[in-house]
Amino acid sequence: MSGYVERPAAGLACVWRRTAARRTASRVVPDGCTDIIWSSAGTLVVAGPDTVGHPTTTGPGVLHGVRFGPGVGPAAFGVPAHALRDLRVPLAELWGPTPALEDALAAADDPTAVLAAAARARLRATPPDPVAAAITRSVRRSTVAALADDLGLSVRQVHRRSLDAFGYGPKVLHRVLRFDRAVKLAWTGVPFADVAQRAGYADQAHLSREVKDLAGVPLGQLVRP
Structure with a gap:
C-alpha cells in the first residue's frame, strides 16, 4: 500500500x-x-x-x-x-x-x-536562535527595516541571522512561507483566485508566477492527485 x-x-x-x-x-x-x-x-x-x-x-x-x-x-x-x-x-x-x-x-x-x-x-x-521565531512571526507583515528595528538589530544582522536559521534572507523567507500557505490552501480545494487573495498575493497572475518560480510547475500540476 x-x-x-x-x-x-x-x-x-x-x-x-x-x-x-x-x-x-x-x-x-x-x-x-x-x-x-x-x-x-x-x-x-x-x-x-x-x-x-x-x-x-x-x-x-x-x-x-x-x-x-x-x-x-x-x-x-x-x-x-x-x-x-x-x-x-x-x-x-x-x-x-x-x-x-x-x-x-x-x-x-x-x-x-x-x-x-x-x-x-x-x-x-543547542536550542534554536530565538530571533528566528521572531522573524518567522513578523516577516509576513513587516519590512526588513521595521523588523530589524523591532528586534533592536541592524538590517545586516537580521539578514545574517536569517541566513543562518532559514538558509535565505527575510524576503525569500516571506516568499517561501506565502507559497507554502498557498499550496496548502490549493490542496484543500480552494479555488485558485481565492488562494491568491487568502495567501496574500496581488492577484491570481502573481500567484501563478510565484508558484512557477518556486515549484517549477504550475499550481494545477503541483496539486494534481
Whole structure:
C-alpha cells in the first residue's frame, strides 16, 4: 500500500511516513522546513531548506522522517542553514558516526519516534536562535527595516541571522512561507483566485508566477492527485 501520513510531534513540525509499493516520481517544494529522513533501505539523510522544487523518485519501500519548523533544524544539525540549502546530506556528516542510531531505527516498531527523540535531544542541547521565531512571526507583515528595528538589530544582522536559521534572507523567507500557505490552501480545494487573495498575493497572475518560480510547475500540476 502506498501513501503519505504525518502526525504531530511535540517540539517539531511533525513526524511523517511515506510508503511506496513501486518507484514513484514526485516533487519536493520549498516550505521553509528541514527534515531528517531514514529509509527502509538504510539511508539516513538531512534535507536542507529548499529554494526551488526538486523532482525526486522514491520507493519501493518506506521513508520515515521528522520535520523541523522554519528556523529550528540548523540548531539540531550544528551548521547554519545556508550550508544545507537545496542539499541532501548524510546525517553522519553533521552528527558524526550514526551506527547506534541506525541500529535503533532498524529495530524500532516506530522509527519516527526514534528520530523524534534524537532530534529533541539535540534541540535541548543547542536550542534554536530565538530571533528566528521572531522573524518567522513578523516577516509576513513587516519590512526588513521595521523588523530589524523591532528586534533592536541592524538590517545586516537580521539578514545574517536569517541566513543562518532559514538558509535565505527575510524576503525569500516571506516568499517561501506565502507559497507554502498557498499550496496548502490549493490542496484543500480552494479555488485558485481565492488562494491568491487568502495567501496574500496581488492577484491570481502573481500567484501563478510565484508558484512557477518556486515549484517549477504550475499550481494545477503541483496539486494534481
